[in-house]
Structure formats: C-alpha cells, structure tokens
Amino acid sequence: MTSPIAGGVDCDLHPAVPHLTSLLPYLNDYWRDQVTTRGMTDLVSQSYPPHSPISSRPDWRPARGKPGSNLEDMKAQALDRFGVSYGICNPLYGVQMVFSEDMADAFCRALNDWLVKEWLDKDARLRGSIVIPVQSIEKSVAEIERCAADKRFVQVLMLVMGDMPLGKRAYWPIYAAAERLGLAVGIHAGSNYHNPPTSVGWGSYHIEDYVAQAQAFQTQLTSLIVEGVFAKYPKLKMVMLESGFTWLPSYLWRLHKFWRGVRMETPWVDRAPLEIVRSNIRFSLQPIDAPPDPATLNRLFDHMQSDELLLFSTDYPHWQFDGDAVLPEGMSSDLVRKIMIDNPHATYTRLKEPAHGHDPEKHALGPRPDGWNPVFGKDHAQTK
Amino acid sequence: MNVQFRSGAEPASSVGVKTAIADCDIHPARATATELYPYLAKRWHEHLETYGKHPYQGMMEGPPYPKAQPNASRRDAWPPEGGPQGSSLSFMQQQHLDPNNVALGVLCPLNTGQGIRNQDLSAALATAINDWQIDKWTSQDSRLKGSVVVANEDGLAAAAEIRKRAGDANFVQVLLLSRNVEPLGQRRYWPIYEAAEEAGLPIGVHAFGFGGNPITASGWPSYYIEEMVGHSQCQQTALASIVLEGVFERHPKLKMVMIEAGFGWAPSLSWRLDKSWQRLRSEVPHVKRPPSETIREHIYWTTQPMEDPERRDHLFEVIDWVGWDKLLFATDYPHWDYDDPSRVLPAGVSAANREAFYLGNARKVYGLA
Amino acid sequence: MTRHVIAPVDELPPGTRKFLTIDARPIAVFNIKGEFFGLLNRCPHQGAALCEGPLIGLAQSSDPGEIEYTRLGEIIRCPWHGWEFDIRTGQSYCDPKRFRAKTYPANVEPGSNVVKGPYVAETLAVSVESDYVVVDL
Numbered sequence: 001m002t003s004p005i006a007g008g009v010d011c012d013l014h015p016a017v018p019h020l021t022s023l024l025p026y027l028n029d030y031w032r033d034q035v036t037t038r039g040m041t042d043l044v045s046q047s048y049p050p051h052s053p054i055s056s057r058p059d060w061r062p063a064r065g066k067p068g069s070n071l072e073d074m075k076a077q078a079l080d081r082f083g084v085s086y087g088i089c090n091p092l093y094g095v096q097m098v099f100s101e102d103m104a105d106a107f108c109r110a111l112n113d114w115l116v117k118e119w120l121d122k123d124a125r126l127r128g129s130i131v132i133p134v135q136s137i138e139k140s141v142a143e144i145e146r147c148a149a150d151k152r153f154v155q156v157l158m159l160v161m162g163d164m165p166l167g168k169r170a171y172w173p174i175y176a177a178a179e180r181l182g183l184a185v186g187i188h189a190g191s192n193y194h195n196p197p198t199s200v201g202w203g204s205y206h207i208e209d210y211v212a213q214a215q216a217f218q219t220q221l222t223s224l225i226v227e228g229v230f231a232k233y234p235k236l237k238m239v240m241l242e243s244g245f246t247w248l249p250s251y252l253w254r255l256h257k258f259w260r261g262v263r264m265e266t267p268w269v270d271r272a273p274l275e276i277v278r279s280n281i282r283f284s285l286q287p288i289d290a291p292p293d294p295a296t297l298n299r300l301f302d303h304m305q306s307d308e309l310l311l312f313s314t315d316y317p318h319w320q321f322d323g324d325a326v327l328p329e330g331m332s333s334d335l336v337r338k339i340m341i342d343n344p345h346a347t348y349t350r351l352k353e354p355a356h357g358h359d360p361e362k363h364a365l366g367p368r369p370d371g372w373n374p375v376f377g378k379d380h381a382q383t384k
Numbered sequence: 385m386n387v388q389f390r391s392g393a394e395p396a397s398s399v400g401v402k403t404a405i406a407d408c409d410i411h412p413a414r415a416t417a418t419e420l421y422p423y424l425a426k427r428w429h430e431h432l433e434t435y436g437k438h439p440y441q442g443m444m445e446g447p448p449y450p451k452a453q454p455n456a457s458r459r460d461a462w463p464p465e466g467g468p469q470g471s472s473l474s475f476m477q478q479q480h481l482d483p484n485n486v487a488l489g490v491l492c493p494l495n496t497g498q499g500i501r502n503q504d505l506s507a508a509l510a511t512a513i514n515d516w517q518i519d520k521w522t523s524q525d526s527r528l529k530g531s532v533v534v535a536n537e538d539g540l541a542a543a544a545e546i547r548k549r550a551g552d553a554n555f556v557q558v559l560l561l562s563r564n565v566e567p568l569g570q571r572r573y574w575p576i577y578e579a580a581e582e583a584g585l586p587i588g589v590h591a592f593g594f595g596g597n598p599i600t601a602s603g604w605p606s607y608y609i610e611e612m613v614g615h616s617q618c619q620q621t622a623l624a625s626i627v628l629e630g631v632f633e634r635h636p637k638l639k640m641v642m643i644e645a646g647f648g649w650a651p652s653l654s655w656r657l658d659k660s661w662q663r664l665r666s667e668v669p670h671v672k673r674p675p676s677e678t679i680r681e682h683i684y685w686t687t688q689p690m691e692d693p694e695r696r697d698h699l700f701e702v703i704d705w706v707g708w709d710k711l712l713f714a715t716d717y718p719h720w721d722y723d724d725p726s727r728v729l730p731a732g733v734s735a736a737n738r739e740a741f742y743l744g745n746a747r748k749v750y751g752l753a
Numbered sequence: 754m755t756r757h758v759i760a761p762v763d764e765l766p767p768g769t770r771k772f773l774t775i776d777a778r779p780i781a782v783f784n785i786k787g788e789f790f791g792l793l794n795r796c797p798h799q800g801a802a803l804c805e806g807p808l809i810g811l812a813q814s815s816d817p818g819e820i821e822y823t824r825l826g827e828i829i830r831c832p833w834h835g836w837e838f839d840i841r842t843g844q845s846y847c848d849p850k851r852f853r854a855k856t857y858p859a860n861v862e863p864g865s866n867v868v869k870g871p872y873v874a875e876t877l878a879v880s881v882e883s884d885y886v887v888v889d890l
Contacts, residue, residue, distance in 0.1 A: 052664065053663045053664055053666075054660075054663055054664065160601075160602065161601045161602045162602050162603070163602070163603055164602065164603040164604075165600055165602050165603055165604070165605045165606070165610070166602065167605075167606075168606065191601065195597075195598050195600075195601060195602060195603050196597050196598070196601065197601050198567060198601050198621040198625075199563075199597065199598070199599055199600045199601050199614065199617050199618045199621055200562065200563050200564065200566075200567045200568070200595065200597060200618050200621050200622050200625070201564070201565060201566045201567050201570075201595060201597045202566065202567075203567045203569070203570075203621075203624075203625050203628070204569075204570065204625075204628075204629065205628055205667055205668055206664065206667055207628060207660050207661065207664040207667050207668060208567070208621075208624060208625060208628050210660055210664070211621075211624050211628075211653075211656055211657055211660050212601060212621050212624065214620075214652075214653075214656055215601070215617035215618075215620050215621050216600065216601040216602060216617075218613075218616070218617050219600035219601070219602065219605065219610070219613075219614055219617050220600075220602060222605070222609070222610050222613050222614065223600075223605055223606075223610060226606075226607055226609055226610060227606065227607075244652070244656055246651075246652040246655060246656070247649060247652040247653070247656075249648075249693070249698070250646070250648030250649050250651075250652065250691060250702065251616070251648075251649065253648060253691050253692055253693045254613055254616055254646055254648065254689070254691070255609075255613050256692075257689060257692045258609055258612045258613055258689075258721070259609060261452055261720070261721070262452050262607075262608060262609045262612070265607055265608060265609055266607060266609065287656075287659065289652060289655045289656035289659055290655060290659075291651065291655050291705075296705070299701055302698075303693070303698050303701075303702075319663060
C-alpha cells in the first residue's frame with residue numbers, strides 16, 4: 001500500500017447539511033417562513049441517496065444523522081487520519097435542483113454562510129467552495145463576489161450535469177469573476193436533474209446515474225475546451241471533482257483527432273486539447289476507476305503524459321476506497337508528493353492566504369455589493 | 385520536397401494493402417428521394433411528400449449540427465453518374481471495394497426511418513430499406529451484406545421485421561442507433577434483443593440517431609465537433625444501460641457490435657462499471673457478473689474512427705486491454721472521417737493480429753468464418 | 754529538374770485549378786488571384802486527393818465568437834478529413850505539437866499566428882514563361 005504523506009491537501013470533502021432547518025438561522029424572515037409553512041423538508045439529490053453505499057463508507061456512517069454531518073467525525077476519519085494541512089469543503093446539498101432563481105439564491109447564500117460558521121470557523125485547516133445559484137448568472141456573480149472577501153473560500157462550485165453545457169458563453173461572467181478573484185472553479189459530479197442524467201435519456205438506476213457522471217465530465221470538458229473558455233480566461237483553473245480520470249487519455253485522443261479536421265468551426269482554440277488540459281484542468285484523485293492490475297494503472301499514468309493533473313482527495317464520506325488505501329499501489333514518492341501537495345497548491349493559489357488569526361467578526365460575509373435587498377423582508381444580516 | 389507521413393503509416397510499410405479485408409461500416413445511400421418508393425406502399429409516398437419523416441429533432445432537411453463536409457462524406461466520393469456519395473454501387477466498387485480488396489462489406493444504412501416519431505412510417509421505411517438493400521446491393525455484389533433496419537422505438541414491430549428476415553443470408557446483423565428515446569437497455573427495446581438472439585443475429589449499435597434528448601446530460605452543445613466527439617459518450621452510456629439492465633443475462637447468446645463510436649474508452653468504462661457494481665450491486669441483482677466480463681464476452685468494436693495517440697505503444701496497450709480478437713475493421717465509407725485501411729494500423733503488429741483485425745474477427749462475429 | 758509546360762495562362766484563370774499527372778505523380782496547379790502554385794495531389798495525412806478539396810479562407814480568432822476571415826481562396830480543405838493547407842506553402846493548420854499560439858495582438862499579419870501542424874503538403878515550383886504555366890519537377 002502506498003502511504004500518504006503529511007501536509008497534503010484533501011481537495012474533496014463533503015460536509016453535510018443535516019436538514020433544511022439547519023439553514024433557517026441563515027435565511028431571512030421571508031424564506032424562513034416559506035420553508036416552514038410550505039412544508040419544505042430537505043434538498044437531497046438523487047445523485048447521492050443518503051443510504052446508498054456510495055454515499056458513505058460503512059465505517060464512516062454515523063449511528064444517527066447524515067454521513068459527513070459531524071465535524072469531529074470528519075477530523076478523526078479524514079483530516080487527522082490522512083494528516084492533511086488543508087481540506088476543501090464541497091457541500092453537495094441539492095440547492096441546484098430548485099427552479100426559482102430567487103429561492104436558489106436564498107438557499108445558496110444560507111449554505112455558504114452555514115459553511116463558514118459551522119465548519120470553516122471551527123477548524124483552521126478547512127477551506128470552502130462557494131455554491132452558486134446558476135439559475136441566475138447575475139446572482140451567481142454577486143454571490144461569488146460576496147464570499148470571495150473571505151479568503152478561506154478557494155473555489156466556486158458547480159455541478160457537472162446542469163441546464164447547459166458549461167462552456168456556453170452565458171456562463172462566462174462566472175468564470176471572469178473567478179479568474180479575477182483567484183478562485184478555482186470546481187465542477188462536481190451530480191445532476192440538477194433539469195435534463196435527463198445521461199446523454200441518451202433517463203436510465204433506470206442510481207448505478208447508471210453514477211457511472212454516467214464520467215461521460216458528463218467528458219462532454220463538459222469538450223464544451224469548455226472548444227468554446228474557448230481558457231482562451232478567454234487563461235489563468236482560470238477548473239477542477240473536475242469526483243469525475244474519475246482513467247477515461248482521460250482516450251478521450252483526448254478522440255477530441256484531438258476530430259478537432260484537427262473541424263478547426264475552423266472554433267478557430268479560437270489555439271492549442272491542442274491536451275495542452276489546454278495540462279495548463280487549466282485538474283482532476284481530484286477519487287474515485288480511481290482502476291484496472292485490477294496496478295501495473296496497468298501506471299501505464300495509464302504514462303498515457304496521461306503529465307504528472308500535474310491529479311489532486312489528492314478522499315471524497316469523504318463517499319465510499320471510494322477501504323482502510324487507508326487512498327493512494328494507488330506502487331506510486332513513487334515523487335508522484336505522491338505532487339498529488340498530495342504540489343499540484344493542489346499550484347491549483348488553489350488562495351491557499352497561500354493566511355488563515356491564522358482569521359477574525360470571524362472582521363471578515364464576516366456582509367451584504368452583497370449589488371445591494372441585493374429582498375422584496376419581501378429584511379436581509380438576515382440586518383435582523384441580527 | 386517536404387512530405388511527411390505519420391511514422392509507420394507509409395503504404396510501403398503496410399502489409400495489409402492488398403490483403404483481403406472486411407469493412408464493417410459502409411453507408412449506402414439513396415440516389416434520389418423516390419428511390420425507395422418501389423419498396424414502400426403508395427400511401428407512404430404521399431405521406432412523405434406532405435408531412436416528411438417527422439423525426440425527433442426539429443429540422444425537416446439536413447442535420448441540426450452541420451457536418452464537416454456535404455452529406456458528411458468525402459468530397460471525392462460523388463459518383464460520376466450523379467447522386468449523393470455512397471449511392472452508386474458501381475462507383476463504390478471502383479473507388480473502394482475493388483482497390484481495397486473488401487472481401488466482406490457490412491452495410492449500415494442511415495437516414496432511414498430510425499429516430500422518427502411516426503411509428504407506422506418507421507416500420508414501413510425499415511422494411512423498405514431492407515428490401516432495397518437486397519435488390520440494389522447484396523444481390524448485386526456478393527461481398528456485401530446488409531443490416532436489418534428496424535423501427536427502433538416500436539419493439540414489437542422491430543421484432544416482427546427481424547423475424548421476417550431471420551435466416552436470410554443477405555443480412556448479417558440488426559441495426560440500431562445509439563441515441564434513442566430511452567437508453568438502449570430499457571425494456572421497450574427488449575423485444576428487439578429477444579428476436580435478434582432467436583434469429584442468431586448480432587446487433588450493430590451505430591453512433592447517431594435522435595431520441596429527443598439533449599445530446600449531453602447537461603443540455604445541447606453548440607458545435608458539430610461536440611456532437612462528433614460526443615458519440616463516444618452516448619455510446620458509453622447506451623452500453624452501460626444495456627449491461628446494467630441485464631440484457632445479456634436474459635440473452636446469453638446475443639452479441640453486439642459498437643459501430644463508429646471508438647473503442648479506446650472501453651477499458652476505462654469497464655473498470656468504472658466494475659467498481660460501481662461492486663459497490664451498488666444490491667440495486668441490480670439481475671446483473672450477475674462483473675460488467676467487464678459481460679463486455680468482454682458479448683461486445684465487439686468497429687475500429688473507425690481509429691484511436692490516434694501520438695505514441696503507437698499507447699495504441700497497442702489500449703488494444704491489448706480491449707482485445708485483438710474484439711476489433712472489426714471499418715472505413716465508414718463514404719464518410720469524411722474515413723479511415724484508409726493502408727494507413728490505419730502502425731507497423732509492429734503481428735501477422736495473426738493483423739488478420740484478426742482486418743478480417744478474421746468480422747467473419748467470426750457475422751457467422752461467415 | 755525537368756520543366757513541364759502545363760497550359761497557356763488563359764486556360765487557367767484566377768480561382769481555377771488544373772489536374773494532371775507528371776512522371777506518375779498526381780499534381781494540381783492553382784491560380785490564386787493571378788499567382789500560380791503547385792501541389793502534389795496527395796494529402797500527407799492519409800493520402801487523399803488533397804487538391805480536389807474546396808478553397809476557403811483562413812479563420813482565426815483571438816476572442817471567442819469573433820472571427821477574422823482572411824486569405825480567401827488560399828486555403829484548401831482536404832476532401833476527406835478536412836485538414837486545412839496553405840496553397841502557397843503547403844503548411845497545414847492543425848495539430849500543433851510544438852507550436853503554441855498566444856493571444857493575438859491587433860497588428861499581427863494574418864496567417865502568421867495560426868497554429869501550424871507538422872504536416873506539410875508537397876509544393877512544386879510553378880512559373881509563367883511566355884504566357885505558359887510551367888512546372889519544375
């Protein structure tokens with residue numbers, strides 16, 4: 001077994017919102033009443049049924065409550081266990097599924113505030129991803145700007161299966177804001193179910209939806225590359241989270257092959273797709289959809305032609321590996337260091353920002369620069 | 385003089401140029417809009433002229449993602465007598481079958497009645513296309529074999545068409561497309577699998593088709609290149625559906641050929657399916673074996689568009705993982721992304737593997753060994 | 754090198770091309786806006802009859818959505834896989850292996866910043882003598 005080294009960055013942790021009521025303190029009066037009087041219960045995505053084996057490793061599943069909902073468990077089972085210096089939180093609460101942009105916005109704000117108060121403030125190693133209401137590009141940009149003031153946010157979080165391919169120009173104000181503010185954009189497995197969760201329609205099973213995430217990452221990568229996102233935003237880093245990566249080499253061969261003949265359709269693609277992936281795209285380590293023989297996986301690493309692409313992750317509390325076997329067998333210590341430390345730091349430049357001495361009072365997430373003021377009630381910050 | 389060829393691809397270095405080959409993906413076309421009329425009941429002539437095919441996409445003429453070349457075909461494949469590329473048998477013989485020594489050519493007709501919303505019309509067009517294949521192609525050139533085109537969204541009608549053609553040596557497989565109303569493993573398609581297995585015919589699943597779903601799981605992309613590359617993802621998901629719905633548990637003798645969607649993704653999909661199945665098998669108790677074993681046993685892959693990594697050792701490794709006994713050579717003639725048989729395989733392949741790749745595997749799968 | 758007379762100049766007006774075989778080599782001669790260029794009619798990719806492809810311009814972009822389209826009629830697209838080749842030089846525009854283009858400043862001469870591929874179509878020396886198009890082979 002390859003042992004992890006201390007001082008790494010876990011790039012994919014999933015703190016769980018226990019229940020929609022956990023967000024009530026972070027909602028304004030209007031939304032609080034909407035939630036309670038309309039009988040809204042919880043926002044749980046079919047992408048991760050709470051009791052599905054994928055959703056939690058058996059030894060990480062608490063006796064009560066959702067897996068990943070307890071910080072002490074996360075410390076013991078992930079942060080301390082693997083000796084990381086940083087852990088990046090990617091909340092997978094189902095806020096993207098709602099259709100109303102105002103509702104999505106209220107829930108995203110509450111979720112981001114919840115993450116700060118109940119996780120980032122309580123363990124200096126933790127960093128966060130800003131969950132955005134992609135139902136509205138304008139509100140997404142405003143939320144990014146609001147949360148970016150807190151340097152512990154290192155990333156903007158989007159889902160791999162959404163309303164439109166991610167390369168579409170309508171999304172570009174989000175990418176512009178992220179690049180400008182030094183935030184990575186994390187694309188995480190999961191669907192908002194506004195489209196069928198596969199490219200050939202609705203399958204029958206959870207396992208089908210889960211397997212199909214890999215194909216969704218492939219089409220999104222094509223979109224991001226051929227639409228020219230990285231020609232326009234060359235400093236932007238995007239991280240494919242819980243995507244798998246063993247599909248990457250053959251996928252790139254095919255994209256490259258066709259692009260050569262249809263170059264004129266997207267002439268702003270000024271570099272080979274592999275070059276673009278090398279400079280702007282990263283992949284979290286788990287899940288490793290590995291061949292049974294470790295030697296084959298090493299051949300696959302060779303096919304990838306870069307040791308800068310992978311970022312260490314446990315995907316806690318999802319069940320991707322057993323015991324401490326988070327790293328593939330037979331990995332060199334150089335590669336371990338790259339994956340656990342160098343690559344994440346090169347990707348998440350905000351990790352450099354000091355978190356020690358972080359003053360929650362001084363750096364509380366304030367009202368939005370766009371002066372968002374709900375029509376129906378006072379902003380929650382003003383009621384405190 | 386500065387000509388550069390991809391290393392290993394010089395014709396002189398290829399042993400396979402004049403060796404007999406199988407081409408497992410040839411696209412015969414209709415020369416005129418009315419060429420099918422003799423095989424179609426008269427009511428459908430008027431119907432087509434009045435209402436058109438009514439497919440699962442918006443455009444009455446042409447595809448929503450414009451192709452790279454007219455008719456998605458090589459520009460040098462226009463027959464001298466007129467008609468679109470692929471519509472002339474004599475020109476196909478002259479340009480492709482004869483010089484490339486095609487000993488077995490499998491016809492995969494496209495733009496038929498598959499992927500349309502009127503199921504009666506779909507079935508009528510299917511049987512007409514099948515009659516047309518015999519009349520214009522397979523009875524005229526014994527190297528050519530047809531695919532049984534079926535009304536893909538009407539399982540019962542499709543099964544009836546398969547049973548009608550079962551035992552007819554003009555046909556070597558049933559043809560489906562990868563994009564349908566539902567993923568191909570869904571039970572609306574099960575009658576097709578039952579009939580094909582009964583008839584001893586493999587099913588060719590060819591990239592393309594429209595089923596009304598956006599062609600990615602996150603909506604409709606902007607560009608043709610996204611559709612082209614996206615066939616790989618659509619095929620992966622269709623295959624995952626077939627495996628996870630237990631199609632091969634129910635039909636252990638059935639074989640399928642994945643056509644024109646590549647094969648380089650087969651290993652990583654198999655590994656991902658296995659890993660997920662180990663975790664989630666309680667959801668799908670009808671899936672009795674690791675998916676990778678099912679794929680190894682039941683699935684074949686046509687080679688076009690050929691995987692094209694910079695390093696040929698990478699290509700050979702991937703083929704080793706897929707299996708030299710699983711690949712069926714195809715050119716996709718007359719389409720623009722045509723793979724030339726003399727250029728497609730780098731040097732360094734054993735004679736046995738070359739033979740399997742170019743002809744032997746196809747003969748076995750299609751029952752012509 | 755042998756000189757071969759191809760045709761009288763007025764048989765090859767601008768925008769046209771002529772196919773012929775010299776010493777068993779298939780070639781085509783193009784008249785691009787009054788200048789003559791020759792190419793071997795064999796694509797260096799997979800051997801297609803390159804010179805039968807359509808003539809287009811060169812599409813470049815330094816800003817997604819904005820396309821600068823120049824050099825109309827000087828780029829040929831291979832009839833098979835559609836690879837673009839510059840008629841003047843035979844240079845392909847695809848598959849950059851070692852050439853990395855950056856964002857284009859506004860004053861760069863068109864054509865020089867599009868990524869070049871390693872494939873180059875074989876060009877032939879063509880000249881005009883006494884109103885005849887001549888190829889050196």
